[in-house]
Amino acid sequence: MREWTREERYRVLHDPQELWEMHEEVSRSDFRQSFHIQPITGLLNDPNGFVWHDNKWHLFYQWCPWGAVHGLKYWYHIVSTDLITWKNCGVCIMPDRDYDNKGAYSGSAMPIGDSLYLYYTGNHRDEDWTRRSYTCLAKLRDDGWTEKYPLPLFGPSPYYTEHQRDPKIVYVKETNLYYIILGAQTKDKWGRAIVYKSEDLLHGWNFAGELTVPGFEQFGDMWECPSVERIGGKDVLIFCPQHLKIQGRGESDNHNGYILGQMDWETLTFTPDGQFHVLDFGFDSYAAECANNVQDENKAVLVAWMGLPDVSYPTDEENWAGCLTLPRELTVRGRRLIQQPLPGLKQLRDTEISLAGHTSGDIVKLPRVSEIELYCRPDDLELDLFTREDGTGGIHISYQKDSHEITVDRSGMTNRFNTAHGESRTRILEDGLSHLRIFIDRSSVEIFVNDGDAVFTSRVFPVDGEDHFVLHGDSFIRMWTLKAAVKDTLVV
Ligand code: FRU
Numbered sequence: 001m002r003e004w005t006r007e008e009r010y011r012v013l014h015d016p017q018e019l020w021e022m023h024e025e026v027s028r029s030d031f032r033q034s035f036h037i038q039p040i041t042g043l044l045n046d047p048n049g050f051v052w053h054d055n056k057w058h059l060f061y062q063w064c065p066w067g068a069v070h071g072l073k074y075w076y077h078i079v080s081t082d083l084i085t086w087k088n089c090g091v092c093i094m095p096d097r098d099y100d101n102k103g104a105y106s107g108s109a110m111p112i113g114d115s116l117y118l119y120y121t122g123n124h125r126d127e128d129w130t131r132r133s134y135t136c137l138a139k140l141r142d143d144g145w146t147e148k149y150p151l152p153l154f155g156p157s158p159y160y161t162e163h164q165r166d167p168k169i170v171y172v173k174e175t176n177l178y179y180i181i182l183g184a185q186t187k188d189k190w191g192r193a194i195v196y197k198s199e200d201l202l203h204g205w206n207f208a209g210e211l212t213v214p215g216f217e218q219f220g221d222m223w224e225c226p227s228v229e230r231i232g233g234k235d236v237l238i239f240c241p242q243h244l245k246i247q248g249r250g251e252s253d254n255h256n257g258y259i260l261g262q263m264d265w266e267t268l269t270f271t272p273d274g275q276f277h278v279l280d281f282g283f284d285s286y287a288a289e290c291a292n293n294v295q296d297e298n299k300a301v302l303v304a305w306m307g308l309p310d311v312s313y314p315t316d317e318e319n320w321a322g323c324l325t326l327p328r329e330l331t332v333r334g335r336r337l338i339q340q341p342l343p344g345l346k347q348l349r350d351t352e353i354s355l356a357g358h359t360s361g362d363i364v365k366l367p368r369v370s371e372i373e374l375y376c377r378p379d380d381l382e383l384d385l386f387t388r389e390d391g392t393g394g395i396h397i398s399y400q401k402d403s404h405e406i407t408v409d410r411s412g413m414t415n416r417f418n419t420a421h422g423e424s425r426t427r428i429l430e431d432g433l434s435h436l437r438i439f440i441d442r443s444s445v446e447i448f449v450n451d452g453d454a455v456f457t458s459r460v461f462p463v464d465g466e467d468h469f470v471l472h473g474d475s476f477i478r479m480w481t482l483k484a485a486v487k488d489t490l491v492v
Contacts, residue, residue: 001312001316002067002069002316002317004067004069004071008066008067008069008071009064009066009069009070009071009072010071010072010102011066011071011072012072012095012096013065013066013072013074013091013094013492016492019040019041019065019490019492020490022041022042022066022319023040023041023490025318025319026040026041026318026319026320027488029315029318029320030442031314031315031318031442031443031461032442032443032488033323033441033442033443033444033486034369034441034442034482034484034485034486035084035326035348035369035439035441035482035483035484035485035486036306036323036324036325036326036441036444036486037059037061037078037086037323037324037486038320038322038323038324038486038488039061039063039076039320039321039322039323040076040088040488040489040490040491040492041065041066041067041319041320041490042063042064042065042066042067042068042069042319042320042321043063043064043067043068043069043070043071043320043321043322044061044062044063044076044305044307044321044322044323044324045061045062045064045070045073045286045287045305045307045309045322046061046062046106046166046225046286046287046289046305047059047060047061047287047288047289047303047304047305047324048060048061048062048075048106048107048108048109048118048120048289049075049107049108049109049116049118049120049289050108050109050289050290050291050301050303051108051109051110051111051116051291051292052111052291052292052294053109053111053116054111054114054116054142055081056079056080056081057079057080057081057083057291058077058078058079058109058116058140059077059078059079059080059086059303059324060075060076060077060078060092060093060109060118061075061076061078061305061324062074062075062076062105062106062305063075063076063091066319067316067319067320068312068313068315068316068318068319068320068321068322070309072095072102072103073095073103073104073105073123074091074092074093074094074095074104075091075092075093075104075118075120076088076090076091076092077089077090077091077092077140082344082347083301083327083342083344084342084344084345084347084348084485085485085486086485086486087487088487088489088490088491089144089491090491090492091492092118092138092140092146093118093120093138093146093148095122095123097122097136097148098124099122099124099134099136099151099152100120100121100122100123100124100134100136101123101124101125102123102124102125102131103121103122103123104120104121104122104123104136105120105121105122105123105133105165105166106120106121106165106166106224106225106287107119107120107121107166107167107168107169108167108168108169108227108289109169110169110171110178110201112201114141114142115139115140115141115142116139116140116141117137117138117139117140117169117201117202118137118138118139118140118146119135119136119137119153119167119168119169119180120135120136120137120138120167121133121134121135121136121164121165121166121167122134122135122136122152123165130162131162132155132156132162133155133156133162133163133164133165134152134153134154134155134156135152135153135154135155135167135180135182135196135205136148136149136152136153137149137152137153137202149202153180153196153202153205154196154205154207157184157194157207159186159187160184160185160186160187160192160194161184161185161186161187161189163183163184163185163222164182164183164184164185164194165182165183165224166182166183166224166225166226167180167181167182168180168181168182168225168226168227168228169201170227170228172265174265175265175266176199177197177198177199177265178197178198178199178200178201179195179196179197179208179265180195180196180197180198180205181193181194181195181211181226181227181228182194182195182196182226183222183223183224183225183226183239183240184210184222184223185221185222185223189221190217190218190219190220190221191219191220191221191222191223191239191241191242192210192211192223193210193211193213193223193226193237193239194207194209194210194211195207195208195209195210195211195268196208208268209268210268211226211228211237211268211269211270212267212268212269212270213237213259213269213270213272214269214271214272215272216259216272216276219241219244219276220241220242220243220244220255221242221243221244222241222242222243223239223240223241223242224239224240224242224287225238225239225240225256225287225288225289226238226239226240227239227289227290228263228270229290229300230263230297231297231298231299231300231330231331231332231337232297232298232299232331232332233298234260234332235260235261235262235263235270236258236259236260236261236332236337237258237259237261237263237270237272238256238257238258238279238288238290239256239257239258240254240255240256240257240286240287241255241257241276242254242309246278248425248426249278249421249422249425250421250422250423250424250425251420251421251422252308252421252422253421254286254308254309254310255278256278256279256280256285256286256287256288256304257276257277257278257279258276258277258279258337259272259273259274259275259276259277260272260273260274260332260335260336260337261273261274273335274335277336277337279302279304279337279339279455280304280325280455280456280457281408281425281427281454281455281456282408282425282446282447282455282456282457282458283308283410283418283421283425283456283457283458283459284306284307284308284311284418284444284457284458284459285304285305285306285308285325285457286304286305286307286308286309287304287305288302288303288304288305289302289303289304290302290330291303293329298331298332299329299330299331300329300330300331301327301328301329301330301342302327302328302330302339303324303325303326303327303328304324304325304457305322305324305325306322306323306324306325306444306457306459307321307322307323307459308418308421311417311418311421312417312418313417313418313459313461314415314417314461315443315461323443323444323459325446325457326341326342326345326439326446327342328340328341328342328452328455329341329342329343329452331452336453338451338452338453339448339452339455340448340451340452341437341439341448341452345371345439347483348371348482348483348485349371349480349482349483350480350481350482350483351480351481352478352479352480353367353370353479353480353481355477355478355479360471360472360473360474361470361471361472362470362471363387363389363390363391363468363469363470364468364469364470364471365467365468366385366386366440366467366468366469367440367479367481368440368442368462368467369440369441369442369481369482369484370440370479370480370481370482371437371438371439371440371479371480371482372436372437372438372440372469372477372478372479373435373436373437373438373477373478373479374435374436374437374438374471374475374476374477374478375434375435375475375476375477376399376433376434376435376436376473376475377473377474377475378401378432378433378434379401379473379474380398380399380400380401380473381397381398381399381433381471381472381473381475382396382397382398382399382470382471382472382473383396383397383398383436383469383470383471383472383473384396384397384412384469384470384471385397385438385440385445385469386413386460386462386466386467386468386469387412387466387468387469387470388465388466388468389465389468391468391470392412393412393413393414393466394412394413394466394468394469395408395409395410395412395413395445395458395460396408396409396410396412397409397436397447399429399433399473401432401433403428404428404429404430404432404433405426405427405428405429406426406427406428406429406433406449406454407424407425407426408424408425408426408447408456408458409423409424410423410424410458410460411423411424413460413461413462413466414462414463414466415460415461415462415463417459417461425456427449427454427456429449429450429453429454431450431453433449433450434450435449435450435451436448436449439482441482443459443460443461444457444458444459444460445457445458445460446458
């Protein structure tokens with residue numbers, strides 16, 4: 001693995017021409033995605049500023065241009081009208097001020113009039129590498145012009161450690177105030193969300209207090225990317241508690257999850273209705289960001305980084321890493337969040353591959369970019385994806401009807417990565433298994449179980465010959481090749 005010096009990691013992007021060569025190399029990779037958002041070069045991590053504005057969806061990602069390393073971060077801008085096909089727009093926020101000299105870190109967006117206000121963390125470091133986080137504002141006008149506010153809205157609170165970041169901007173009708181929720185760490189190293197408020201988006205921001213979440217006072221040592229969303233009359237606290245072990249999730253210690261409950265903005269109390277649930281039962285998913293569904297307040301759209309902090313991926317060698325998950329439709333059903341593939345994804349279905357004549361146990365060719373749909377009978381089932389021609393290896397999906405357990409095990413792949421966090425994940429399905437929809441891109445697989453009841457997301461890097469699948473069990477299966485939806489164009 002390449003060792004990066006601090007100078008290399010924090011190298012400023014002066015001359016975009018330099019990226020051309022790197023982009024050419026990157027775009028030749030066998031693992032470039034065809035319907036997922038991915039970085040033009042270098043590393044992508046969190047999605048930021050996801051919002052509908054000016055008749056399109058805007059999304060930004062944390063971007064480190066020079067390679068697969070967490071170094072100097074920029075906001076890179078992409079747009080879509082349908083959440084399926086995306087267009088690269090170029091760099092949007094550059095870390096070019098003293099207050100953000102070591103990175104324009106994660107944040108969110110608020111559309112007002114013909115501008116989009118972008119709230120982000122200015123990651124500042126002194127000469128002696130002491131870190132101070134500032135909450136900063138930039139305005140993206142509809143004519144494409146970005147303007148930064150000369151001063152940050154506010155600096156770090158003295159009551160918490162240096163870990164304070166990821167502003168989520170919210171307007172609350174009941175109090176007629178704007179709030180910024182930040183992830184933070186107490187001095188005795190517990191994760192928190194802290195809140196600032198103002199009557200005005202641009203001025204007068206004051207520390208309002210800590211978000212009280214009874215029962216979650218000692219739950220991870222830092223909460224990254226916290227947000228409070230209102231979906232179908234329910235409040236949802238979504239966040240990433242760090243350095244926490246969760247039963248059934250191997251040695252993994254960075255999670256993205258949620259708690260349903262009620263938010264009281266007057267007292268800054270989030271009263272949980274139940275426990276913490278992970279958003280994704282698979283492997284590679286973090287820093288999810290929600291956008292309101294502009295037509296239906298019972299729904300939101302969620303997108304996440306298909307990756308994890310502190311993990312190396314096989315494409316690191318190729319100078320790029322990370323991609324985003326498919327945007328998913330989010331609703332509340334009972335005491336859970338449900339994530340479903342967006343209806344528009346069906347437009348990507350290209351050729352239906354006939355599976356007529358195949359029976360259980362047959363080894364079938366798996367197109368590299370495809371969707372599989374299965375209606376399952378209430379019985380045991382095994383599905384191996386990316387097997388070799390002889391049916392061995394691959395990702396093993398198994399369902400046991402007696403225990404209602406569905407397991408996804410990726411240890412059979414030739415390219416194994418992040419094995420220390422465990423290579424298999426299990427979830428119990430209360431109502432048994434009835435339906436699977438699986439989206440396969442060139443280096444990822446997303447498995448939607450029972451119409452969004454659970455999702456297993458995983459990066460996967462098949463080598464030549466890992467291009468078959470085998471189904472054992474009695475179910476009705478259909479398969480399509482999918483059209484491309486993201487263009488690998490270099491726009492800086
Ligand atoms: C989460 C995170 C955020 C931070 C950003 C930096 O993955 O660590 O807390 O703002 O990434 O890229």
